[in-house]
Amino acid sequence: MAELNDDTVVKHAENAVFRKTGSEIVLLTPEEGTLHVLNDVSGRIWELCTGPASIESIVDKITAEYEVERERAASDTRDTISRFMDLGLVTTA
Amino acid sequence: MSESIILSRLLSHKQDEPFPTQLNVELTHRCNLRCSHCYLEYNAGRDELTADEWVEVMQQCLEMGIMFIAFTGGEAFLRPDTLSIAGRAKELGLFFHFQSNGTCIDRDVADELKRLNPTMVELTIMGDTPKLHDGITGSPGSFEKALAAASMLLERSIRVKLKTTVISGNWKSVQAMRRLAEGMGAAFQPDPLVMPGVFGGEEPVSCRMNDEEFQQFALSEGWDQPLGEEAAAAIAELDSPEKHLICAAARYRFTVTPSGEVIPCVLWRVPCGNIREQSLREIWEGEPMAGLRKTTVKDMPDCRGCKLLSDCVRCPGLAYMESGDSLLKSEENCRMSRIISQLKAENRP
Ligand code: SF4
Ligand code: SF4
Numbered sequence: 001m002a003e004l005n006d007d008t009v010v011k012h013a014e015n016a017v018f019r020k021t022g023s024e025i026v027l028l029t030p031e032e033g034t035l036h037v038l039n040d041v042s043g044r045i046w047e048l049c050t051g052p053a054s055i056e057s058i059v060d061k062i063t064a065e066y067e068v069e070r071e072r073a074a075s076d077t078r079d080t081i082s083r084f085m086d087l088g089l090v091t092t093a
Numbered sequence: 094m095s096e097s098i099i100l101s102r103l104l105s106h107k108q109d110e111p112f113p114t115q116l117n118v119e120l121t122h123r124c125n126l127r128c129s130h131c132y133l134e135y136n137a138g139r140d141e142l143t144a145d146e147w148v149e150v151m152q153q154c155l156e157m158g159i160m161f162i163a164f165t166g167g168e169a170f171l172r173p174d175t176l177s178i179a180g181r182a183k184e185l186g187l188f189f190h191f192q193s194n195g196t197c198i199d200r201d202v203a204d205e206l207k208r209l210n211p212t213m214v215e216l217t218i219m220g221d222t223p224k225l226h227d228g229i230t231g232s233p234g235s236f237e238k239a240l241a242a243a244s245m246l247l248e249r250s251i252r253v254k255l256k257t258t259v260i261s262g263n264w265k266s267v268q269a270m271r272r273l274a275e276g277m278g279a280a281f282q283p284d285p286l287v288m289p290g291v292f293g294g295e296e297p298v299s300c301r302m303n304d305e306e307f308q309q310f311a312l313s314e315g316w317d318q319p320l321g322e323e324a325a326a327a328i329a330e331l332d333s334p335e336k337h338l339i340c341a342a343a344r345y346r347f348t349v350t351p352s353g354e355v356i357p358c359v360l361w362r363v364p365c366g367n368i369r370e371q372s373l374r375e376i377w378e379g380e381p382m383a384g385l386r387k388t389t390v391k392d393m394p395d396c397r398g399c400k401l402l403s404d405c406v407r408c409p410g411l412a413y414m415e416s417g418d419s420l421l422k423s424e425e426n427c428r429m430s431r432i433i434s435q436l437k438a439e440n441r442p
Binding site (some may be wrong): 014015016017019020021023026028030035037039088 | 160184
């Protein structure tokens with residue numbers, strides 16, 4: 001898993017393939033032909049990764065928009081972005 | 094949280110039953126090249142579905158849980174509305190790739206494709222030099238345009254695959270084409286299957302490699318090599334005579350032609366209905382598509398019990414073109430399987 005700190009700046013990978021229909025976001029990893037249907041929060045984190053954006057700024061927005069404790073938002077955001085990075089869909093800017 | 098519409102569509106399929114995942118969309122049969130091996134015939138574009146009709150088809154795809162579209166032709170980019178049809182596909186949330194000869198992809202088209210976010214663009218090349226490629230396509234300058242298209246797309250971080258049909262005229266250049274593709278950062282796929290002309294033309298068949306050429310090509314691709322232990326074990330586990338010869342057409346994929354006819358595959362052109370008269374779902378669930386889906390090797394009188402079966406990549410479309418019966422053997426597949434099996438036997442310690 002990728003190591004992320006507050007200052008890490010991330011963005012969508014140049015070749016990331018995804019779709020947004022209504023409020024739903026679906027990511028594709030073409031190499032395996034796998035679809036990843038995102039839930040509401042992951043979908044918002046994905047949008048915020050359009051970037052370039054720092055992890056800190058994304059955590060700020062998630063904390064405010066979902067009215068959750070910052071610590072919880074920070075750990076969820078990092079986990080989600082690490083997963084996007086492992087799939088090759090987000091890179092550091 | 095609201096329930097995911099996409100997940101519920103995807104999960105609505107019955108377990109253990111084939112379900113459609115991809116629709117091949119033949120936007121047009123018009124083409125600006127005249128490849129000697131092409132199975133389609135030049136067609137002036139009569140009776141093509143309009144953009145609105147294609148959007149309706151794609152909406153029906155979504156309702157069936159189909160998430161992938163392959164836009165193909167003819168040459169798909171000869172239609173002036175191809176990009177806007179793809180734009181509507183994107184708005185609907187569909188993933189898509191294109192198959193093209195690359196000659197119509199200029200900088201503006203490449204920019205628009207970047208915005209449309211396709212999974213891939215597959216471009217056909219027929220050689221590693223302008224002389225070879227243009228000689229086969231009958232169109233001077235087509236090689237340069239195809240390669241320029243590939244470069245522009247790759248520069249925009251769009252995945253590109255260079256595909257070639259391997260024929261008597263270009264088999265010696267397959268490895269050079271592979272190096273060309275890999276050198277650019279594109280994938281490469283050679284395919285030795287040459288279909289007879291859909292409308293009875295003999296020219297495509299006369300382009301095929303003869304036995305000796307196919308043998309050399311198969312050797313250069315390493316098709317005489319036994320599978321690695323792991324791969325062999327995996328296949329042995331999956332494989333059964335019932336499953337071996339069954340492809341994705343009519344089971345996981347199907348095709349709509351430019352005039353709305355529904356067929357199992359671009360190369361398996363059994364008419365199954367027309368979307369101007371029936372819905373996509375009705376055609377998928379009705380006959381003859383449902384019957385084609387149920388066939389197994391037990392229904393194939395020539396193939397069941399065939400000793401070459403494990404080396405055969407039987408195409409039901411080819412069998413249909415050759416004899417009018419998808420269940421019979423294909424002489425061309427038999428020929429290739431015989432050669433591969435012979436090479437393997439010679440290679441055995
Ligand atoms: S084997 Fe033939 S019919 Fe089946 S998917 Fe391949 S080309 Fe189409
Ligand atoms: S080699 Fe011929 S008869 Fe044997 S499985 Fe293939 S198509 Fe059928």
